Amino acid sequence: MDSQDPPVVSNVAEPAAPGFARRAAQALRKAVWRSEPNAEPASAVATVATLTDRVKKYLPSADVQKIKDAFRFSDEAHLGQFRRSGAPYITHPLAVAEILTEWRLDGAAIQAALLHDVIEDCGVEQARLIERFGSTVADLVDGVSKLDRLQFSSTEQAQAENFRKMLLAMARDVRVMLIKLADRLHNMRTLEAVDSERRRRIARETLEIYAPIAHRLGLNTLFRELEELSFEHLYPLRYQVLNRAVLAARGNRREVLGKMMVAVRKSLSDAKLRAEVQGREKTVYGIYRKMADKRLSFSQVLDIYGFRVVVDTLAQCYLALGTLHSLYKPVPGKFKDYIAIPKVNGYQSLHTTLIGPYGTPVEFQIRTKDMHHVAETGVAAHWLYKDDDSDLSELQSRTHQWLQSLLEIQRQTGDSSEFLEHIKVDLFPDKVYIFTPKGRIVALPRDATPVDFAYSIHTDVGNKTVAARINNEIQPLRTQLKNGDMVEIVTGPEAKPNPAWVSFVRTGKARSEIRHFLRTMKFGESVELGERLLAQAAQQFSLALSDIGEEQWSKVLKQSDNKSREDLLADIGLGRKLPAVVARQLALDSAESEDPQSAGPIAQASQVPVVVRGTEGMAVQMATCCHPIPDDAIVGHIRKGQGLAVHQAECLHAQRARRADPDRWIELQWAKDPASNFTVGVDVSALNERGVLGRIAVAIAEAESNILNVHLEDEDARLALIHFKIQVHDRVHLARVIRALRRVKNVQQIVRPRGGGTSNARAHAHDLA
Numbered sequence: 001m002d003s004q005d006p007p008v009v010s011n012v013a014e015p016a017a018p019g020f021a022r023r024a025a026q027a028l029r030k031a032v033w034r035s036e037p038n039a040e041p042a043s044a045v046a047t048v049a050t051l052t053d054r055v056k057k058y059l060p061s062a063d064v065q066k067i068k069d070a071f072r073f074s075d076e077a078h079l080g081q082f083r084r085s086g087a088p089y090i091t092h093p094l095a096v097a098e099i100l101t102e103w104r105l106d107g108a109a110i111q112a113a114l115l116h117d118v119i120e121d122c123g124v125e126q127a128r129l130i131e132r133f134g135s136t137v138a139d140l141v142d143g144v145s146k147l148d149r150l151q152f153s154s155t156e157q158a159q160a161e162n163f164r165k166m167l168l169a170m171a172r173d174v175r176v177m178l179i180k181l182a183d184r185l186h187n188m189r190t191l192e193a194v195d196s197e198r199r200r201r202i203a204r205e206t207l208e209i210y211a212p213i214a215h216r217l218g219l220n221t222l223f224r225e226l227e228e229l230s231f232e233h234l235y236p237l238r239y240q241v242l243n244r245a246v247l248a249a250r251g252n253r254r255e256v257l258g259k260m261m262v263a264v265r266k267s268l269s270d271a272k273l274r275a276e277v278q279g280r281e282k283t284v285y286g287i288y289r290k291m292a293d294k295r296l297s298f299s300q301v302l303d304i305y306g307f308r309v310v311v312d313t314l315a316q317c318y319l320a321l322g323t324l325h326s327l328y329k330p331v332p333g334k335f336k337d338y339i340a341i342p343k344v345n346g347y348q349s350l351h352t353t354l355i356g357p358y359g360t361p362v363e364f365q366i367r368t369k370d371m372h373h374v375a376e377t378g379v380a381a382h383w384l385y386k387d388d389d390s391d392l393s394e395l396q397s398r399t400h401q402w403l404q405s406l407l408e409i410q411r412q413t414g415d416s417s418e419f420l421e422h423i424k425v426d427l428f429p430d431k432v433y434i435f436t437p438k439g440r441i442v443a444l445p446r447d448a449t450p451v452d453f454a455y456s457i458h459t460d461v462g463n464k465t466v467a468a469r470i471n472n473e474i475q476p477l478r479t480q481l482k483n484g485d486m487v488e489i490v491t492g493p494e495a496k497p498n499p500a501w502v503s504f505v506r507t508g509k510a511r512s513e514i515r516h517f518l519r520t521m522k523f524g525e526s527v528e529l530g531e532r533l534l535a536q537a538a539q540q541f542s543l544a545l546s547d548i549g550e551e552q553w554s555k556v557l558k559q560s561d562n563k564s565r566e567d568l569l570a571d572i573g574l575g576r577k578l579p580a581v582v583a584r585q586l587a588l589d590s591a592e593s594e595d596p597q598s599a600g601p602i603a604q605a606s607q608v609p610v611v612v613r614g615t616e617g618m619a620v621q622m623a624t625c626c627h628p629i630p631d632d633a634i635v636g637h638i639r640k641g642q643g644l645a646v647h648q649a650e651c652l653h654a655q656r657a658r659r660a661d662p663d664r665w666i667e668l669q670w671a672k673d674p675a676s677n678f679t680v681g682v683d684v685s686a687l688n689e690r691g692v693l694g695r696i697a698v699a700i701a702e703a704e705s706n707i708l709n710v711h712l713e714d715e716d717a718r719l720a721l722i723h724f725k726i727q728v729h730d731r732v733h734l735a736r737v738i739r740a741l742r743r744v745k746n747v748q749q750i751v752r753p754r755g756g757g758t759s760n761a762r763a764h765a766h767d768l769a
Contacts, residue, residue: 051094054101055110063107067097070111070133077122084193092186093117099182103219109175112140116179119145143176144183177213181222184210188229203233218346221376224283231285242284245298250281250305253360257305260356263327264307271323276310280365306363310372314339317366321350324364328354331361339371341433341441347375435486447480448506454489455510462510463517464491478504496521526573527566529620529644534572536610536666537583548586556585578638578663609667610636612646614675620644622678626651626754629678630730634668652754677727679708680734681753687746688720695744700726703740705733719748 048071055064074093081089097113111133118124119141129138188206191199207230214223232239257279268275282290282304290301309320317339334353342348350366367375434442434453442456450468454461467490468477481487497514505511535545553565560577562568571577612620612634626648628634633649637657646668647654658665686692693712700707709725728734734752741750 048094051098051101051110054098055107058104059107059110063110066107066133067110067114070114070137073132074114074118077118077124081121083190085190089117089121095186096179096182099185100178103178105175105178108134108136108140109179111137112144112175113179113182115141116144116183140173140175140179143173144179174217177217181210181214181219181226185222185226188226188233191229191233199233203230206230207234218374220347224286227285228283231288235288238288239284242288242298246281246284246287246304253305256357256360257362260362261307264309264324267323267327268309268320271319273311273316273320273323275316275320278308278310280306280308282306306365308372309364309366310369311366312368314368317350317368320366321352324352324354324366328356328362330354334363339367343443349375432481432483432485434481435484437486437488444481445506449479449481449504450475450477450487450489451501451505452507452510453481453487455505455507455513457489459513461489461491462513463497464493464495465497466490466492466495477501523570525620526570528573530569530571530573530579532610533579533638533644533666534569534582537579538586540580541583541587543583543587552586556582559585573644579666580663609669611671612636612668613671613673614678620646623647623651623654625653627678627680629680629728629734630670630674632670632731634670636666636668638664638666648754650754674730676729677706678729679725680728682724682726682734682737682741683751683753684722684724684741684747685749685751686720686722686744687748688718689746692720692744692746693722696722696724696741696747699740699744700724700737703733703737705737 048068051071052064052068055067059067071090071094075090078089078093083089083092093114093116096116097110100109100113115129115133115137119126119129126138126142129141184206187202191202194202206226211223211226211230214220214226261277261279265275265277268277282301287298287301287304290296291298309324311317311320331353334351336351339348339350348367348371351363352366353361353363356362432444432446432448434444434448436442436457442453444452444456450470451462451465454465454468465477467474468479469475469488469490470479470481470485472486472488497517499514499518501514502511505514531545538545557563557565557568560568560571560582562571568577568582572579572582614620614622614630621644622628623637623645628646628648628651634646635649635654635658637645637647637654639645654665684696686696693710697707697710706727707724708727709723711723713721713723726737728737738750738752741747
């Protein structure tokens with residue numbers, strides 16, 4: 001059941017005798033149950049005869065009996081409940097079970113389909129289902145059930161958590177998702193009974209989540225129907241207009257397509273190829289999507305109709321291709337070999353577009369019978385819920401790996417919304433196929449980058465990535481990969497993920513692994529910084545952290561709502577709590593514990609600077625407004641949720657902010673052995689002559705500095721202002737760079753920018769030099 005279709009409990013006509021009404025309904029149900037399979041039941045009553053006739057064709061009699069028992073149980077549980085259309089509610093689980101028989105699912109899945117709403121809507125306990133039908137069926141029912149018993153802060157969060165539960169249950173047993181997809185399909189087929197606003201919401205949800213999952217699992221027939229129904233309910237007017245246009249075009253092109261059908265069959269027969277040739281029509285939503293993506297009118301979408309050629313063997317696929325190419329001219333660039341390189345969901349076919357009579361382009365799909373079976377039914381086969389996966393085919397192994405990757409992503413993800421965000425990226429069908437240096441093929445989403453490729457190989461490879469060679473050339477890590485690229489990842493032992501990667505990676509695995517690493521790393525660095533900040537603040541009260549007992553820590557943790565000392569220190573390091581406030585509380589508690597009677601005002605000593613090395617990581621950042629470097633006088637700003645920002649003491653931004661909020665500013669000093677490279681800005685004014693930029697760059701390089709960024713602007717026709725971002729070790733190194741620049745011909749002025757202005761920077765630059 002879905003949110004658009006809650007059961008409506010029927011009102012009893014005789015309130016004085018509700019027991020009589022219930023017994024009458026039960027008697028009527030039993031009468032129908034005992035009736036002959038071919039008997040015509042009353043329109044408002046459901047019968048299991050059609051379902052049992054279907055399952056008898058492929059399931060043993062013992063399973064058929066269990067399915068009948070599940071129907072009886074579900075029928076009793078849903079007694080008195082009706083769908084919004086007015087039909088008895090039991091018709092819905094019965095229809096879901098019948099859909100599963102089309103995929104020839106096993107007895108347990110059919111039973112679970114009949115029972116899939118009894119936990120949610122009828123209050124049946126899972127323990128009762130285990131006792132009656134076994135743990136396998138009960139687990140499947142629970143996997144499909146919604147989380148109505150939990151409270152969420154928003155509808156979006158509840159929906160995200162619901163999808164998370166289903167996807168993780170699918171990773172353990174794919175039958176959960178197959179039942180859910182069948183449930184959604186029947187609800188989409190009967191969506192007219194709900195109001196238009198809810199209809200649009202459910203249609204959009206189906207289009208964004210359920211249809212891509214069906215496609216990812218290779219259920220192409222289901223995928224196309226879900227897309228078509230979603231489009232019809234989401235944009236009813238567009239659907240009607242396009243559907244009428246397709247019907248009109250079908251009549252206009254019938255003669256052309258008929259001639260092609262005859263010619264193709266004769267050509268294949270002459271080549272002694274036994275083949276089934278079927279006409280196929282692009283779905284209305286497929287046409288709409290092509291019109292929207294390529295900005296075409298309906299008359300410009302020429303490949304509405306096509307043919308499917310089904311042969312016996314793989315070799316015959318290529319023989320049929322050659323036969324068709326000799327019959328009609330192929331369109332250059334419109335041939336795709338999905339047999340040699342299958343789609344990620346296992347789909348295999350040869351696709352080619354030919355120019356038919358009167359210049360009409362027509363697409364042909366050529367495949368074997370086995371390929372056709374996989375294309376239509378995908379993973380809806382018995383192997384996916386077997387424990388033994390030793391004899392899986394390549395398709396089965398790939399799908400199995402994807403299902404297992406859902407569990408990995410869940411372990412690295414913070415909440416349900418984030419999990420759903422990661423998964424939705426992997427559900428969209430457009431893929432690129434990338435080669436490893438050893439020739440292995442890796443399928444990635446379109447616009448994927450080398451970072452996505454690295455994480456698809458292994459998490460450790462992704463975390464240690466420093467560069468990538470694409471087709472033997474070093475390229476930026478944000479480069480979008482193209483079909484057929486050969487990618488080699490360069491790793492480094494000290495490398496770590498860059499937070500900026502999250503903005504351009506495409507796969508859910510890469511995004512979740514990067515965020516998990518950064519969260520873990522940031523927490524550790526924040527704890528370390530928080531301890532140093534608190535130690536500095538505690539010194540003002542003549543207090544050492546090592547002297548604070550567990551009792552004092554417990555009191556402060558209770559007051560701060562932190563679960564542990566590490567959480568408290570991390571909050572201090574991230575700027576969520578001020579170290580001076582925590583230190584004062586520790587000092588008060590310490591004084592009270594020593595002498596509760598004499599505890600009074602706490603004497604405060606002068607502030608002791610916190611030592612900064614520049615290698616603390618994400619918890620300590622150099623301010624980009626003034627770019628402090630070793631030997632500069634520095635101060636620190638404790639930013640809420642972002643850690644410590646280091647500013648020059650003379651930075652105008654820092655001075656203004658410190659006057660507005662002095663409690664968040666602390667004294668800092670450089671360590672004796674700071675990091676080796678710091679970024680600093682240098683502005684150079686020079687005569688705008690040919691070669692001046694090259695001479696300045698050479699001078700910077702000869703002073704053993706690295707240029708990170710250059711930005712050029714013309715002050716006037718004669719002068720050019722060049723903004724450099726360079727790397728230096730300290731102020732002494734910067735002075736050496738400035739002296740080297742002053743010796744360059746045509747350089748007029750050198751300025752180190754200050755945060756908020758350059759009023760005193762010119763004098764400062766000359767002082768350095």
